[in-house]
Amino acid sequence: MAKPASGKSRTAYVCAECGASFSKWQGQCGECGAWNSLSEFVVEPAASAPAARRSSWAGKVEAPKVTALKDVRHSEEARVSTGIGELDRVLGGGLVEGAVVLVGGDPGIGKSTLLLQALARLAASQPVLYVTGEESLAQVAGRAARLDLPLDGLRALAETGIEKILDHAVAAQPRIVVADSVQTLWTETLTAAPGSVSQVRESAARLVRYAKETGTAVFLVGHVTKEGGIAGPRVLEHMVDAVLYFEGESGSRFRVLRAFKNRFGAVNELGVFAMGEKGLKEVPNPSAIFLSGGSARQPGSCVMVTREGTRPLLVEVQALVDASPLSNPRRVAVGMEQNRLAMLLAVLHRHGGVVVGDQDVFVNVVGGIRVQETAADLPVLLAVLSSLRDRPLPEKTIAFGEVGLSGEIRPVPNGEERLREAATHGFRRAIVPKANAPKSGSFKGLEVVAAERLSQAIDAAME
Known part of the structure; x- marks a missing residue:
């Protein structure tokens, strides 16, 4: 078997998305399918690599061997x-x-x-x-x-x-x-x-x-x-x-x-x-910076409790609903997924009896935070409804919950922890999925309204 010529370098093309290497340039990566992601670089032969490339900082390292995991000693980092x-x-x-x-x-x-x-x-x-x-x-x-x-x-x-x-x-x-x-x-x-x-x-x-x-x-x-x-x-x-x-x-x-x-x-x-x-x-106290500084209630605003990692956060969701001059009304979402907003508006029409098909709908999560969990579904719809009817939600009210395509309000993880965070910040009313309602005891000063259907949540928010 002939040895490759030493001292010669070769050109390779590497995908910036997946790291796959190719011998010639092509418009699309054959591994991940990304377009225009291949970049040229020169591969030097191993013999030409300087000695500094090797691990001169390491001491004598024990050669690796196959070991049963139960025999491996480990401890908390x-x-x-x-x-x-x-x-x-x-x-x-x-x-x-x-x-x-x-x-x-x-x-x-x-x-x-x-x-x-x-x-x-x-x-x-x-x-x-x-x-x-x-x-x-x-x-x-x-x-x-x-x-x-x-x-x-x-x-x-x-x-x-x-x-x-x-x-x-x-x-x-x-x-x-x-x-x-x-x-x-x-x-x-x-x-x-x-x-x-x-x-x-x-x-x-x-x-x-x-x-x-x-x-x-x-x-x-x-x-x-x-x-x-x-x-x-x-x-x-x-x-x-x-x-x-x-x-x-x-x-x-x-x-x-x-x-x-x-x-x-x-x-x-x-x-x-x-x-x-x-x-x-x-x-x-990051919850404080995501809430509105104004004390007056405003139409089109709803406070939710989202969870980021191990921390519950109070976040204000704002909505603006206005008559659209366009044949195809706009749906703009800042801080949440736009396709999910369109889906929620369809659920609001079908199971809530609220028509916004001829209205421009703008939704914004205050503070620049991006909400990625489904607990924002119910607050978004309540904020949209509040803006459409030009009626603010009851004072010191929070909401969270996932809204299903059939109009049901589904539970979200860590419901009691979210309610505890809301009670800590002085909220007096919470509209939540029925499965997230506290099963034993209650939070001082916080009235929990459990809803199974979207229509029930709307009645509780607009009463």
């Missing part, structure tokens, strides 16, 4: 607090040794600010390293000074070459590393430009391998595309232990950090921050 409670919540209770966390979000939303604040707090108890590929050290130091962060023990490195970064990490031996950002990193083993699919994937793979072999926790900052996903190959999200996204409306001072993947905690957990002159500050 020891977690390190970042000093920021909302960040700890999203991470699942703190930072795990050897974890690799990918943080994405729009430009200027606060990714670098949050990680710099966390690193400054962690530096008081253990060695840390902030690697910047986009800013100079003077810019990083200036930002830290503006935020009044303690600089003792906070070490930084302005470098984009992954081999040099790992060499400095081996010498400094930090326990937490921040790489800002992964799209600026590059490796000498590839000739492709920094930011290309191959460079992002290989650089991230080197950092992941370093984290696992040394037990160092690594934060990676990721740029996002115009579609909202993290730039680079989709395999990047599969390589890391946790994927966190920063969300927030432009012009709003509030930021939401959401976990989309977490091997060490709950998925879809939520952390809420407020951007101020001194950086990002935690919001201890």
